[in-house]
Structures are given as structure tokens and as C-alpha cells.
Amino acid sequence: MRGVVCGAAALTAVACSGPIERPERTDKTRLVRVNFDEIRALDPHKISVVSDSNVAADQFQGLTDLGPDAKPIPGQAKAWRVSDDGLRWTFELRGGLMWSDGTPITADDFVYSFRRIINPATASPYANLLMLIEGAPEILNGAAAPDTLGVFAEGPRTVVIQLTAPQPVFPEVVAIAALVPVPKHVIDMHGDAWSRPENIVSNGAFTMQSWQRQAQMVLKKNPRFIDADTVALETLIYLPISDEMTAVRRFRAGEVDIVPTFPDQMGPVLKEQLGTQVRVTVNQATYYYVFHTQKPPFDNPAVRRALSMAVDRQPLVDSILRSGYRKALAMVPPDTGFYGAPSQPDWATWTIEERRTEAAKLLARTGITPQTPLDIEIRINTSDTHQRIALAIAQMWQPLGINVSLFNTEAAVHFADLRKGNFKLARAGWVADYNAVDNFLFIFLSDNEGLNYARYNSPRYDALVTQGQAASDTTQRMDFMRQAEAQLLADSPIIPLFYYVSKKLVASDIDGWSDNLRDRHRSRWFRFK
Amino acid sequence: MLRMIFQRLIIAVPTLFVIITLAFAMIKVAPGGPFDGERALSKAVQDNLNRQYKLDRPLLEQYAHYVGGVARGDFGPSFQYRDQSVTGLIRQGLPASILVGGIALLCALGAGLGLGVWAAQRAGRLADRLVMAAAATGLALPSFVIAPLLALVFGVALRWVPVAGWGGPGNLILPVIALAVPYAASIARLTRAGVVEVSSAPFVRTARGKNISQTRLLWRHILPRALMPVVSYLGPAAAGILTGSVVIETIFQIPGIGRYFVQGALNRDFTLVMGVVIVYAALIIVFNLIVDIALQWLDPRTRGQST
Numbered sequence: 001m002r003g004v005v006c007g008a009a010a011l012t013a014v015a016c017s018g019p020i021e022r023p024e025r026t027d028k029t030r031l032v033r034v035n036f037d038e039i040r041a042l043d044p045h046k047i048s049v050v051s052d053s054n055v056a057a058d059q060f061q062g063l064t065d066l067g068p069d070a071k072p073i074p075g076q077a078k079a080w081r082v083s084d085d086g087l088r089w090t091f092e093l094r095g096g097l098m099w100s101d102g103t104p105i106t107a108d109d110f111v112y113s114f115r116r117i118i119n120p121a122t123a124s125p126y127a128n129l130l131m132l133i134e135g136a137p138e139i140l141n142g143a144a145a146p147d148t149l150g151v152f153a154e155g156p157r158t159v160v161i162q163l164t165a166p167q168p169v170f171p172e173v174v175a176i177a178a179l180v181p182v183p184k185h186v187i188d189m190h191g192d193a194w195s196r197p198e199n200i201v202s203n204g205a206f207t208m209q210s211w212q213r214q215a216q217m218v219l220k221k222n223p224r225f226i227d228a229d230t231v232a233l234e235t236l237i238y239l240p241i242s243d244e245m246t247a248v249r250r251f252r253a254g255e256v257d258i259v260p261t262f263p264d265q266m267g268p269v270l271k272e273q274l275g276t277q278v279r280v281t282v283n284q285a286t287y288y289y290v291f292h293t294q295k296p297p298f299d300n301p302a303v304r305r306a307l308s309m310a311v312d313r314q315p316l317v318d319s320i321l322r323s324g325y326r327k328a329l330a331m332v333p334p335d336t337g338f339y340g341a342p343s344q345p346d347w348a349t350w351t352i353e354e355r356r357t358e359a360a361k362l363l364a365r366t367g368i369t370p371q372t373p374l375d376i377e378i379r380i381n382t383s384d385t386h387q388r389i390a391l392a393i394a395q396m397w398q399p400l401g402i403n404v405s406l407f408n409t410e411a412a413v414h415f416a417d418l419r420k421g422n423f424k425l426a427r428a429g430w431v432a433d434y435n436a437v438d439n440f441l442f443i444f445l446s447d448n449e450g451l452n453y454a455r456y457n458s459p460r461y462d463a464l465v466t467q468g469q470a471a472s473d474t475t476q477r478m479d480f481m482r483q484a485e486a487q488l489l490a491d492s493p494i495i496p497l498f499y500y501v502s503k504k505l506v507a508s509d510i511d512g513w514s515d516n517l518r519d520r521h522r523s524r525w526f527r528f529k
Numbered sequence: 530m531l532r533m534i535f536q537r538l539i540i541a542v543p544t545l546f547v548i549i550t551l552a553f554a555m556i557k558v559a560p561g562g563p564f565d566g567e568r569a570l571s572k573a574v575q576d577n578l579n580r581q582y583k584l585d586r587p588l589l590e591q592y593a594h595y596v597g598g599v600a601r602g603d604f605g606p607s608f609q610y611r612d613q614s615v616t617g618l619i620r621q622g623l624p625a626s627i628l629v630g631g632i633a634l635l636c637a638l639g640a641g642l643g644l645g646v647w648a649a650q651r652a653g654r655l656a657d658r659l660v661m662a663a664a665a666t667g668l669a670l671p672s673f674v675i676a677p678l679l680a681l682v683f684g685v686a687l688r689w690v691p692v693a694g695w696g697g698p699g700n701l702i703l704p705v706i707a708l709a710v711p712y713a714a715s716i717a718r719l720t721r722a723g724v725v726e727v728s729s730a731p732f733v734r735t736a737r738g739k740n741i742s743q744t745r746l747l748w749r750h751i752l753p754r755a756l757m758p759v760v761s762y763l764g765p766a767a768a769g770i771l772t773g774s775v776v777i778e779t780i781f782q783i784p785g786i787g788r789y790f791v792q793g794a795l796n797r798d799f800t801l802v803m804g805v806v807i808v809y810a811a812l813i814i815v816f817n818l819i820v821d822i823a824l825q826w827l828d829p830r831t832r833g834q835s836t
Contacts, residue, residue, distance in 0.1 A: 121577075123578045123580070125568075137573075212784055240782075246692070246779070249680055252685050255693075412797045418569075450574075
């Protein structure tokens, strides 16, 4: 349905091309930001989608925060240090921290909040981000009490977090919107209703003014925010617009200032009409196909390797996606924290003809030839783009004796099937939670039930990732990770296809917008020229 | 008449119960759950969510729990909108859907009846053909084409009205037009057909012979009979238009409940879908009752009878 809507709308939009002038801005303290969809939770510990996270990051601030470039900067903590073994992090809070109702914020608020996230009763979708904190896995499984978590207050202004393995990017982890502190005194008073617009109290750059669900959310500058004097906007309005074309039309009419995405096929037209207001940036997110490695014929690594090798990624990004995506031969995107040059499969430098020849040889050895073809099914979740990509790949495989059929289901069914293992080959994707290699590679650990759709089980890979995670020396850590990824690529439980891009429309008179890998944009940095 | 109303209201309770049971069964048969999405969750997190929403309990227990809640007027918590009750979501969204739908219904009635009668009086002539061609176009054009076109022409190009959004009276104009067009077209066609048919009935010819004025003939004799198909059509149509259209609400960003049905189904937000189904079913029951009362009143053969 949405595809039809988008398609029809795109046609009409193309019909009126040419540069578009937006009307003059009258109020330079009020910014209108579009969210992908209506948010699902105001309680930061219960957020699950990007829209939720945008609002939570504007209303709340964690121990650290993200600068315009999405690099970690001091947030509620002014400084932090880590012990030599990389396991004990100490965060010093700033003086004069206050909730928006004037109640002082102390280290105990942070201890309370981390325990609340990991508490099974909270059912926080992002609880697994805390798994590297001492005691977290046992608490999440209900085997231990939340107060056994390795987070402590040492006096009113010091928060200590004890990890079970080093994490060099930990300051970036605690900046994540799902891990911010929440006001215990308000939760004690209202229970689950604390996050209703009339009750909510926050500590970030903006606070709740009003919210009409599915219509608009109005946030006001929080005068008690620790860095309030650096916040230029007085009013921040979030509009939930799930139809991408509606958002584009409203941007063209000057009704909104930031649009979070637009349809891929609109890229060239919008570039022509809106010029530099169209911002396309590479992201830390990977689109890949996953094999069920326990089911024939994909229990044979040679078959998986051959199929991965035979996919020519360049036409996918150039002709189908078009909006500046980058092809992927590995799981971890380039420029991921401390990783340097990512691992590549051994065939990365071969020509596509060489790859096809080798793939045909590998398949022939397992009895798959154009004369004795193999029928396989690619599972995708409903989307025009997924379908076109699958069809293109089917064509690339056909000369090798692979007959592809597509199996298309809605997202809820698709991902339930992946989780339960009801597939042989399917489309999947991963968006990094933070800028770290292990946030990509942990997916394929053999015990990662729920995320390791491939049921990939390699003791060597597990050992390398675990050794990497245990190493406190960054160079050593990255070395293990690179070896682990090389192992992953050699075993080919997945076919990495491309890295996502973020596609935004940003009004030309906004200052403080910085395109970044993480696609994180706190509204506190925005001001009008 | 009173007895009929009473009987129908009594039957409504088991009807709703059957609808709830069938809808519950269908939702539970559908594969996938509310926490299956693009972003995978670890098993521990998934288990905690299922426990929180009692999805780990046996189906019968879930059903009994749900029906018990509905009997108390509690539609349960939404699975997607955390810490929100379905009752609260519907209470917030229904007024917007009813406002847009109600105005659209009135506009559709005015335009449809007027054009239908006007065309019928010119049956076979150019004016009639033009009106009927326009009505056919209105019916054939899907709202996902009309709506973005309206927004593009009157919002982006001419800047007469807002492209989308909610809050001012200006925001109502485009969605009302987009929503009303197909209904107006249907009503015009039904009205024209009815008026043309009744106009040639023997009793109308007799009335004409008695030298009754054209206006009186139309209002007293033709319309009551001619409008019966329109009234029958209006029952389900009103329930449909008042509970919102997913396309119109999405394109014009109206905070109604129309999109909850489709989005809720796609997200496996079981309780939200059930809530919307119950509201829709209740409205259908009410409007069908109103239609039957109106039909009795319109039909001179039953008008004035007490049963």
C-alpha cells in the first residue's frame, strides 16, 4: 500500500520539476523537524525505533553526549577515566545538574537508571547494550537482582561502572539515548504514567510542552539544562510523517525544516530542485543476505562462497539504489571506530569474470551446473527496493545454474521467520548502535540467539571475537577483530551487499548540521543563520 | 419501532462477542509477533517483552484476559506504543477521524444528492452525461492519487492551503475534499438512478396528472422512495468514513484512528487492531440500525406503523 502511495506521489512530484523557493522564515527560534513515524515511547528506557531515539536524545542527556559530528563529548559528566585493565570506568558529574523540575541530579540517579534498564520488569528493548557491565546478563535473565549490577555511586558526583571486558568506545555507548538517566522521584510518584506529557521531567536541552499524538509534539528549551546558554532554539516541533512523499511536499512548501528520509528514486529530482539542501551521507549500517548455515545446500561453505562471489555489487548501488550507496564486500563498514582498513574476502580484487568462473567451478564441484540447476528461494520483506535487488541478484546467479524464486512477506513475518530459522536465504540488515567493530561482529557469535539468523557456528570466529573483546590494547583488539571478520568472510554465512546511506532534506538556513557516519543529530546544535 | 430497536440492541451484544472472538483468532493465527522487526532483539530481551505483555501465557488465558478487559471497557495496553492504553489511543484519535469524516460525509451528501437530482431531471441530456461521467471519474480515481495531487497543486504550487498537518481549519480542506469525492460520486449515481426510476412509476404519473407542483412532486413523492438505496448505502459508508481512511490520514497527517488499523495489523499490535475492530463493528451495528429506522420512515407502506 505504501509503495503504491509513494509511486503515485513520486510521479506527480516529478511532473513539476525545476528549482523550488521556500518562503521567508519569520521565527528564527522555532525549528520543525520531521520524524519517520509517531514515536512509540517517551520513556527513554522503552524506546525501540529511531524516531523515539531522536526525541529522547533531545529531552534527555546521558553521562556523555554526542557533538554535531556524533563524536562523544562531556554530557552530564565533565570528565571520565578508565582503569589500566580497561574495565573500570569512572565518570565525574558536573556541578549544578538539575532535572527540569529543579530537583538536583546525583550519581544515585544514574545508578537507579542503569538498574532500571537491565531490570527484566522494565523490558527495555535496548537492555542488551548494557551486557558488558558486570552482572548484567544474569539480571536480564532473571537470575540475579538488579542491584547486583556493576554500577556504583562513589559520593554524589561520581559514577563508577565495572565492565567484564574492555570497551574502548564506552564513552560513546553511554551517550546512547536509551541509556540516559530518568527521574526516580517522578517515577516513584506516577509509576508507568511518569512519561506521559503532563508528568514527564527530563534533563536534556528540551522539555515537553505538549503532544498531540500523530499530529505534533512541541518541545521547549529547558532553562535548567546544564548547557542551556548554548541552545539557540526556543521551540522544537516534531511532526510524525510516515509517508515520505508527504514530508517532501511539506519541505518544498516551507512547512518543515528537516526531513529524515526520502524515496531512493527521488534523489536526482530533489537534487535538481533543492540543491545542497539534499544531504546524502554514508552510514554505519549494512544490508546483507543471510544463509541458514545448518540447512542444505547452504551448510556447504563452498556453495555460500560461490554465491557471494558471483554477485556484482556495483550495478546494485549504481542502477537500483542510485542515491550514493556504497557496495559492501565485508560486514563492517569502512571508517568504523579504530578499525582502519576492513577485512576483505580474498576474491575482492578479482574481476567479476574471474569471480564468476571460480564460482561456477565451486558450484560444479557440488553438482550444481546449468544442466543440473539448483532451485533456491530468496526471502525478502515487502519493499520495492528489496524486490528489485533480489531480481537483479537472481539474474546474476542464473548462468551458474541457480534458479531463484522470491518469497515476499511483511516485516513482522519475515523477521519472525529469520528468528525461528524458517528460511534458507533471506535479506537482513544491521544498523550499528555505536561506532565499534564488535557491534557488527557480535551478531554472528554462536550463542547470540535472536540475532545470529545464520546459525553460524565457528569456534575459531567465536574465539577471535571474544579475544578481541577481552583485549584492552586497541591495536591488538583490532587485529583480533580483523582476523575474525576474515574468518567470517571466508565461511560466508552472509553476503554483504551494500552500506546504507542517510538521505536528509535540511533547510539551507540551518547552522550546526553536520553530516556524520552515525546519523545522529541532536537538535541542541541547530540555529538559524 | 421501539421493539425493533430493543431487539437489535440485544442482538448486538452476542454479535460483538462473535466478532471479537473471530478477530482474536485471526490475529493469533497470523505469523510474526509485535516484537519482530528490522532491528533484531536478543532472546533475553524478547522473552522479557513477551512476559511483560503476557504473550508467554496459553492462548485461552490470553483470550479470557482480553475479553474480561473488554467487558470492563478496558481494551488493554498497546504493544507498540509503550505505556499507552488502546482505550486512550482511540479516545485521542477518534475525534479527529469523526471530524474529518463527518464533514466529508455532509459534503458528499450535499454534492451527491444535488448533482444526482439535477442530473436525473435532465436524464439523457448532455448535462446528465457530464455529471455521470464526472461521478464515474470520481469513483475510479483512487484516493492515493487524488490526495497527493490536491496537495501538490493547492499546497506546494499555489500555496492556498497547508500541504498537510493538523490544527487549523485550513488543514481540513484538502482531506475533506479527497475523502468526500468518491462518496459524493456514489451518492450522485444512486440518487440519479433512484429518481429516474421512481419518476416513471405509475403513482408519479398519477400525481402528475393531478397537477401537483414539480417541487412538491419531487420532495413528497419521488425523493422518499428514490432515496431508499442511498440510505441503505449510507449505513456502512458512514461507519467507514467516520473511522478514518488510512490513505487520507497518512497523506494529510491527520491524527485519527484510520491508520491504526493498518499500522496496528502490520506491527502485530494485537490489542490496537482489536480495539479498532470493536469500534468499527459497534459503529456498523449502530448505523445499520439507524438506516433501518430511516427506511421504515421513508417507506410509505410502513410509515406510521408502531412495530
